[in-house]
Amino acid sequence: MSYFFETLVSGLFAGVMYSLVAIGFVLIYKASGVFNFAQGAMLLFSALTFVTLTEKGMPFALAFIVTSLVMVVIAILIEWLVLRPLRNRDPLTLFMATLGLSYVIEGFAQLLMGMDVHMLDLGIPDVAVQVGGIYVSQFDIIASLIALTLVATLAIAFNKTRMGISLRAVAADTLAAQSIGIRLPVIWRIVWSVAGIVALVAGLVWGSRQGVQYSLSLVTLKALPVLIIGGFSSIPGAIAGGLLVGATEALADIYVGPLVNGSVSTWFAYILAVGFLLIRPAGLFGDREIERV
Amino acid sequence: MSLFTKAMSLATAAMAVTLMSSASFAEDGSGQQLYPLFTYRTGPYAPSFIPFGAGNIDYLRYINEVEGGVDGVKILVQECETAYTIERGIECYERYKNGYNGALTAAIYPHSSGLDVALTDKARIDKIPIVSPGGGQNIATDGRVFPYQYPLVFDYWSEAQIIVDYIAQQAGGYDKLKGLKIATLYHDSGYGRDTIEPLGILAKKYGFEDIQIPVPHPGEQQQTQWQQIRRANADWVFLRGWGVMTPVAIKTAARVGFPADRIIGDIWSGSEDDARPAGAAAKGYLAVSVFPPGTDYGILKTLKKDILDKGESDLKDNSKFGTVYYNYGVIEAITFVEALRTGHKKFGNRPLTAAEGQWALENLDIDQKRIAELGAEGLISPLKTSIDNHKGETIAAKIIQWNGQSWDTRTDWIKADASLFADVIKAKAAAYAKEKGIQPRVATN
Numbered sequence: 001m002s003y004f005f006e007t008l009v010s011g012l013f014a015g016v017m018y019s020l021v022a023i024g025f026v027l028i029y030k031a032s033g034v035f036n037f038a039q040g041a042m043l044l045f046s047a048l049t050f051v052t053l054t055e056k057g058m059p060f061a062l063a064f065i066v067t068s069l070v071m072v073v074i075a076i077l078i079e080w081l082v083l084r085p086l087r088n089r090d091p092l093t094l095f096m097a098t099l100g101l102s103y104v105i106e107g108f109a110q111l112l113m114g115m116d117v118h119m120l121d122l123g124i125p126d127v128a129v130q131v132g133g134i135y136v137s138q139f140d141i142i143a144s145l146i147a148l149t150l151v152a153t154l155a156i157a158f159n160k161t162r163m164g165i166s167l168r169a170v171a172a173d174t175l176a177a178q179s180i181g182i183r184l185p186v187i188w189r190i191v192w193s194v195a196g197i198v199a200l201v202a203g204l205v206w207g208s209r210q211g212v213q214y215s216l217s218l219v220t221l222k223a224l225p226v227l228i229i230g231g232f233s234s235i236p237g238a239i240a241g242g243l244l245v246g247a248t249e250a251l252a253d254i255y256v257g258p259l260v261n262g263s264v265s266t267w268f269a270y271i272l273a274v275g276f277l278l279i280r281p282a283g284l285f286g287d288r289e290i291e292r293v
Numbered sequence: 294m295s296l297f298t299k300a301m302s303l304a305t306a307a308m309a310v311t312l313m314s315s316a317s318f319a320e321d322g323s324g325q326q327l328y329p330l331f332t333y334r335t336g337p338y339a340p341s342f343i344p345f346g347a348g349n350i351d352y353l354r355y356i357n358e359v360e361g362g363v364d365g366v367k368i369l370v371q372e373c374e375t376a377y378t379i380e381r382g383i384e385c386y387e388r389y390k391n392g393y394n395g396a397l398t399a400a401i402y403p404h405s406s407g408l409d410v411a412l413t414d415k416a417r418i419d420k421i422p423i424v425s426p427g428g429g430q431n432i433a434t435d436g437r438v439f440p441y442q443y444p445l446v447f448d449y450w451s452e453a454q455i456i457v458d459y460i461a462q463q464a465g466g467y468d469k470l471k472g473l474k475i476a477t478l479y480h481d482s483g484y485g486r487d488t489i490e491p492l493g494i495l496a497k498k499y500g501f502e503d504i505q506i507p508v509p510h511p512g513e514q515q516q517t518q519w520q521q522i523r524r525a526n527a528d529w530v531f532l533r534g535w536g537v538m539t540p541v542a543i544k545t546a547a548r549v550g551f552p553a554d555r556i557i558g559d560i561w562s563g564s565e566d567d568a569r570p571a572g573a574a575a576k577g578y579l580a581v582s583v584f585p586p587g588t589d590y591g592i593l594k595t596l597k598k599d600i601l602d603k604g605e606s607d608l609k610d611n612s613k614f615g616t617v618y619y620n621y622g623v624i625e626a627i628t629f630v631e632a633l634r635t636g637h638k639k640f641g642n643r644p645l646t647a648a649e650g651q652w653a654l655e656n657l658d659i660d661q662k663r664i665a666e667l668g669a670e671g672l673i674s675p676l677k678t679s680i681d682n683h684k685g686e687t688i689a690a691k692i693i694q695w696n697g698q699s700w701d702t703r704t705d706w707i708k709a710d711a712s713l714f715a716d717v718i719k720a721k722a723a724a725y726a727k728e729k730g731i732q733p734r735v736a737t738n
Contacts, residue, residue, distance in 0.1 A: 010516040211570025263507035
């Protein structure tokens with residue numbers, strides 16, 4: 001039974017790591033109704049920028065601040081060069097634009113910072129500690145605390161600040177928000193900047209585990225089922241979805257995998273997501289859209 | 294004329310000038326041997342190609358510029374970017390299978406196991422030799438059924454054998470294998486699953502417990518798999534990773550308390566880029582090496598003097614010189630050049646056709662004397678092919694160990710016993726021939 005719990009707990013921690021990636025998607029979806037395909041590329045770009053700066057001798061904190069500023073500049077450029085010309089277009093057009101954007105960002109990252117694999121040491125010991133008879137990774141505990149802090153900060157920002165309330169207004173009804181004087185380009189710039197910084201945090205956590213390399217952008221593949229299950233527009237949903245995906249795929253690998261002589265975790269999360277699409281299309285916490293016909 | 298029309302006219306004129314100039318400046322390849330270099334300088338696998346491609350190019354540049362070509366025949370290198378995708382690889386194959394601008398194609402190195410498989414039927418129809426050192430199809434060892442596939446140098450079945458041989462050495466003999474638990478953590482793909490069968494055979498033969506654990510692509514999360522290994526009390530882990538799977542495995546192993554010096558990585562888990570991202574956790578980690586790293590080989594010293602120090606290397610970062618992937622590129626280029634030399638002895642010193650390239654590839658004989666002449670002692674092991682054996686009669690690898698900064702060589706060449714799986718491979722090839730309606734050739738050499 002302890003093996004079951006150990007698997008469950010490690011799955012839950014993995015789920016928190018997935019949630020970190022999913023939050024970036026949620027932020028942009030909430031503000032513009034767009035599934036940002038470039039989130040993975042932003043994650044790669046930010047981690048690569050950070051590691052390049054630290055390798056050049058910049059202290060950790062300063063590198064974090066400089067990379068955050070770089071992500072803000074990228075957000076402003078994206079709003080100016082991509083989103084503004086496509087304002088009021090179909091969400092599918094914007095989605096396609098983010099698809100193209102992902103290639104541009106990845107190519108730009110490669111051009112500027114090369115293709116080398118970098119080691120990233122955040123100074124967090126990646127060793128197991130025993131909690132209640134179960135081995136838990138110290139790194140996973142700290143990564144989870146980082147995710148929880150991020151969620152709490154975002155929740156406060158969205159609920160208590162003027163910017164957050166404006167963002168919620170845009171998410172609820174873009175035209176109505178504009179009619180009361182909320183400037184959409186400003187909101188977009190802020191949201192893309194925050195999504196960029198979230199991508200940096202996720203990139204550092206994942207990069208520390210697997211090295212900072214081009215394939216880092218692939219971790220976003222794990223975010224899709226998390227978003228479908230949790231709901232595209234809910235940050236708590238991203239956390240709940242992540243936990244559910246992490247736990248079920250870990251348990252499925254142990255208990256279902258041997259029955260099919262292979263690993264099932266990759267597709268098991270998607271099976272779960274399809275189930276949700278059939279039963280609860282808006283996900284656990286997503287906004288259910290009601291259209292007048 | 295409107296602004297739009299003006300812009301269009303200018304663009305058209307610019308395009309025409311570009312096309313005309315590229316046509317007139319395209320290198321005349323007549324009298325040269327084409328080497329279509331399938332690259333993946335972009336995409337997730339680019340970090341491994343960049344030093345590999347540089348090793349390839351630097352050796353061929355040395356042959357052209359210092360030795361004046363292969364027996365006087367210059368090699369024309371034409372790059373074609375595949376981004377490690379099969380569809381783009383097939384486009385590259387189609388572009389260069391019949392040569393380029395007068396230069397003849399003798400063989401194609403696809404630089405991708407997936408592409409090697411995808412080209413099997415095409416190559417048979419086009420009669421183009423496909424060469425994949427270290428990454429070909431083991432079944433294609435039987436050249437009677439696969440006349441155009443050359444899985445030179447290495448295969449994963451031999452690798453499984455070499456791993457078991459090394460563990461037996463460490464345990465104090467093959468009899469000590471009985472009761473040991475060897476877990477294989479494999480990338481859940483055709484490549485990763487390829488060692489399940491030989492390890493099953495070896496487990497029966499030696500009496501060790503064979504534990505197989507798959508990791509889904511790309512392998513960024515392996516906590517459950519390592520918990521399984523710890524729970525099974527495995528003595529050794531054979532890590533058959535690819536890309537991010539390797540550093541994540543090493544780090545996760547450390548987290549569950551599994552010692553790094555009891556993990557032996559596969560040849561694609563044994564580069565600097567596999568170990569370095571795992572940081573301190575990788576210290577002591579072992580790997581199989583067919584492409585030994587280091588610069589202390591005659592040919593590497595020559596390349597440094599004649600290419601690198603003269604600023605003519607394809608490397609942008611000279612610290613990659615002598616790394617696993619750089620040396621792999623050099624070794625692969627050696628197999629191409631030696632195949633050309635073999636062909637020249639029979640057909641004369643001129644560019645070879647694909648049919649002549651095929652003959653040369655199945656009559657390769659790089660023996661110890663030739664290895665010494667090449668300055669490649671310790672870098673490559675002898676390679677002798679035949680119609681019966683497109684892989685090479687002697688398959689060998691070394692075990693290397695990560696010291697935290699670079700690789701140290703732990704063993705000399707460990708030779709796999711080719712007879713052990715020969716019948717199984719022949720039976721598989723025969724079944725393939727039957728399925729495809731292929732009449733196997735008769736070995737005459």
